[in-house]
Amino acid sequence: MRIAIVGGGVAGTLTANYLAMRLREELRSKKLEILLISEREKMLYEPGLLYLIFNRVEEKDIVKELKLLLDPGVKLLIGKAEKLDLENQKVLMKNESIDYDYLVIATGSRIVPEEIPGLVETGHWFYDLEGAKRLRNELANFKKGKVVVSVMGIPHKCPVAPIEVTFLLHDFFKLHGIRKDVEIVYTYPVNRVFTMGNVSELVEQMFADRKISSRLFFNPVEVDAKKKEIVTLEGEREKFDLLVAIPPHKGAKIIIDSGINEDGWVPTEKFTLKVKGYDNVFALGDTTDLPISKAGSVAHFQAEVLAENISAEIKGLPPTARYFGKAMCFIETGFDEATYIWFDYETPPRFVKPNKFTHWMKIAYNRMFWLTARGIL
Amino acid sequence: MIIDARGSYCPGPLMELIKAMKKAKVGEVLEVLSSDASSAKDIPEWVKKSGHELLEVKNEGDHWRIVVRKVK
Known part of the structure; x- marks a missing residue:
């Protein structure tokens, strides 16, 4: 057998x-x-x-x-x-x-950035190893301008990752003393910043506290490489200096x-x-x-x-x-705080206030994951 | 075109419509069937923002029928 x-x-x-x-x-x-x-x-x-x-x-x-x-x-x-x-x-x-x-x-699942014309040539992402390495080098050299974190399709891997990267970008630029020179914009396909209502409410407040703006009902169909603009199905255009895309996914x-x-x-x-x-x-x-x-x-x-x-x-x-x-996701809300959500088919997620302990649990889990992979943890 | 998104949860039906809208021709009528009540609110909002024409939103008992025409 x-x-x-x-x-x-x-x-x-x-x-x-x-x-x-x-x-x-x-x-x-x-x-x-x-x-x-x-x-x-x-x-x-x-x-x-x-x-x-x-x-x-x-x-x-x-x-x-x-x-x-x-x-x-x-x-x-x-x-x-x-x-x-x-x-x-x-x-x-x-x-x-x-x-x-x-x-x-x-x-x-896999990313299909080639399905958005102009994205491969102009955009960055962190959803594969090569893309993440390229973005790492780009971020190290980024000094000022507009960063757009754009979710280009649902479903995609790790639904909370776009929110996390936005928070971490905020902290990263702050750490480097250039946050005042950087505008951060987050875009999402539906009319809130996340698919789940109560997660959206918390994140929207945290975005407001950090002066991160969002564009909703925003479904990119093209990236205009010359003008460095995202073009949407809804007929909008959004300029960027650095595009951190969550490319569309397929099975x-x-x-x-x-x-x-x-x-x-x-x-x-x-x-x-x-x-x-x-x-x-x-x-x-x-x-x-x-x-x-x-x-x-x-x-x-x-x-x-x-x-x-x-x-x-x-x-x-x-x-x-x-x-x-059953699902569980850590949500990094910065370089030293995180929260997490548990949920299932019928139970919506509930939050704990973002805190340092949860962040360190996540950092520890990043190493412990190899025990999970072996079936031990 | 009929998009049967019954059994799918928010934002599934809206994302199915958006996917179909990218491929549809101008003038084409798309009909979304959704068992998720929030579709009856979210889809008309999206249609309004994106400038298409909302033809009908109807409660069919166990699901909603939302009919949209692509106008641009």
Whole structure:
């Protein structure tokens, strides 16, 4: 019997490790193989990119060899899965076809900056390693002018990251004594600064305290490279000297190529995480179409549910675990304070007042994450 | 064009409309079906700001029907 997991990010790695822990006997007796298929040999701790742009962490702090994070019971295959044939229970690689009994789709999401003309040439972002390194160098040399933090589509990874980067930019410029020479503008596609009402209220107040202005119902369609302006669907133009974009996101190409969904989001049953229409195929993490944050914590909590249910089925036990939309996000509100939110499908988030302790918890978690990846924490 | 966003939560239906609006031709009529009541407020607000024409906002019992014409 084989469980194939496609995707070596947080969702896939955690699922593999949790399954290996629960199915030790089946692995030892060779009745079962847990196969993790990953395009990349290394895992990037993406929340670390927020710190890398301010040179608070370096690349080596946020990248680790995948094989060192995996339980020895998990077989790792580095390679590109090109198609998922759900009807015939196969993962198609370039030169081979892999049969599975259970499939876990953990192919994540990706930025598609090329979908906004002019963005690649003129904009910056911190949503991948190369982009974050470029932005780090740009920020170090930025002395005065207008910085626009622009969210160019929903959904995107880590919903609170645009708010965090805006607060951190404010603190960074203040620290360098140039805040008075820098205008900070934040843009968001809907009519508040965040999708959740009560988070918006708090953030709007904090933006006002910091003299950060916002543009709402702001949906960029183009970046005018010559004039250094963002052009929106609503017919507005916004000038910038430095554009920190949150580029539009899509699901993985393999999902589109397999004809599962045109934007790459996998139709997923919200409580069992089964791919709709299939009993032996599951999806978790960024790749699902669920109305929940695309965040590492979500992948973490979903991996626990999936591992419990798949291992139960294999052992002939009732698979009764349910994912209830649980999510947790730290929100850095500056270089020395943070808050956090817990929420699920039915419970809106509640805040604690931004404080130093939460910030230091987050800084500590940035290091502890590697224990989470191994399935320990 | 019908955008069936029932079962999706705020801001899903609005973002679906925005996505469709980028691809639609001027004059085209788009109809959003949403089970999230906040769509009945948010979508007309966005339509007003972006200068399109709001044709109808109707409560259909278990969902809302919001009809918009792209005018530019």
